Amino acid sequence: MTATPAVAYVTSKDAPDQEVGAALAAFTGQGVAAEPVVWDDPAVAWERFDAAVVRSTWDYTGRRDEFLAWARRAAGLTRVCNPVPVLERNTDKTYLRELALAGVPVVPTAWVGPGERLDGGTAPWPELVVKPTVSAGARDTVRTTDRAAAAAHADLLTAAGRTAMVQPYLPAVDGEGETSLVFIGGAFSHAVRRGPMLSGPEGRFADEPRRPDADQLAVAERVLAAVPERAELLYARVDLVRGPEGTPLLIELELTEPRLFLQYEAGAPARLAAAVRALAG
Ligand SMILES: Nc1ncnc2c1ncn2[C@@H]1O[C@H](COP(=O)(O)OP(=O)(O)O)[C@@H](O)[C@H]1O
Ligand SMILES: [Mg+2]
Structure with missing residues (x-):
């Protein structure tokens, strides 16, 4: 086991990451040398790290292909967590x-791809949520009882080549x-x-x-x-x-990049650090 594994805590340029402080302190406590690193910073030498832990890369949603290309490249140089096939599948809600x-058991969902229209399958649902399959933080998401407005939002997403998902609003x-x-x-x-x-x-x-x-x-x-x-x-x-x-x-x-609410549970940062150490050490 490496005495002090070096770990990249992978973040993005302008993402306010509320748990980076708690995580880095816990990593230090577990004998892991972790530092925040921006995923699309071209100057990063990923081979310097025993592992790259994807955390607050929240700006990838508008450029998923670029993000996945980064993950594949980094995986050739270090251990990317979670593994790349997981990131490939998990960044699209399909x-x-x-x-x-x-x-x-999944929230009932109607899928509307490019070239398709919202159909009558959603009629029994009194209120709808329309959102893109690639998103985070409820971006480009609409809640409405107005079917025309729901269809218009789905059209807007599909016209941009995106797939829309339509769900009942769950009270x-x-x-x-x-x-x-x-x-x-x-x-x-x-x-x-x-x-x-x-x-x-x-x-x-x-x-x-x-x-x-x-x-x-x-x-x-x-x-x-x-x-x-x-x-x-x-x-x-x-x-x-x-x-x-x-x-x-x-x-x-x-x-992919869930906020883990580490500050809500006293033992959680140390648990994450120990798990990283087990993987990277
Ligand atoms: N079908 C739904 N019913 C009620 N609220 C929803 C529904 N879909 C999304 N939301 C709200 O929008 C938020 C974001 O949607 P989610 O599907 O989690 O995508 P993401 O977090 O990736 O933007 C949810 O946390 C929830 O508060
Ligand atoms: Mg969510």
């Missing part, structure tokens, strides 16, 4: 289709909230109750730690069991929202 086919995000279950080094670490992002200021609430229910943990386990590279995942975040029948549904599986 992976939800595959998971649904594998039997995972549970405004009550129980979205539950994000964070896994580190293959094991459940902690969970967070997330406030709704598509509600007005009066309906918002701050994220807070929460203990997941047994049914949420069970669904999260099913989600991860459907990932072929599960044993190689450094981190995973499973985002669930309850559907109209109350069962947890997968809204997003974050294996």
Whole structure:
């Protein structure tokens, strides 16, 4: 094992990353020499690092191809976490289709590709969410009860060559909230109750730690069991929202650059650092 593995904490130019401080302190505590590095900085010598841990690369959504090309190149020089095939699949939410086919309960979704139009399949849903399959932070996402407005937003996305996904608006995000279950080094670490992002200021609430229910943990386990590279995942975040029948549904599986809410759980930064050390050492 390398005495002091060198690790790149991979971030982006202008991303305010709230957990970089806690993560870097924990890495130091575990004997890992980590430094923040910008993924698209051409001056970085990736071979200097025993591992590159993808964290806050949140500016890749408008240039996914460039990001994946970087990841493939870096993987030839260092160990990229999560592994590149995972990043390739996980940066486009069409992976939800595959998971649904594998039997995972996923938020019902109608997919509208370039050249297609929103059809009547969404008619039973009183309120719709229309979003692109490549996104982060609810970018280019619209919530509406107006079908014409929903169709127009889908058209806007598909005209730009993107694929739109249309879902029923799940009111549970405004009550129980979205539950994000964070896994580190293959094991459940902690969970967070997330406030709704598509509600007005009066309906918002701050994220807070929460203990997941047994049914949420069970669904999260099913989600991860459907990932072929599960044993190689450094981190995973499973985002669930309850559907109209109350069962947890997968809204997003974050294996690329999830905020891990490290500051919500005292042991989490050290857990991440230990898992990185195990991979990079
Ligand atoms: N079907 C939905 N029902 C209710 N809220 C939704 C729905 N889809 C998205 N949202 C809200 O928008 C946020 C962002 O959507 P998400 O699918 O997680 O994409 P991303 O986080 O990659 O932008 C969610 O965290 C949630 O607050
Ligand atoms: Mg999300």
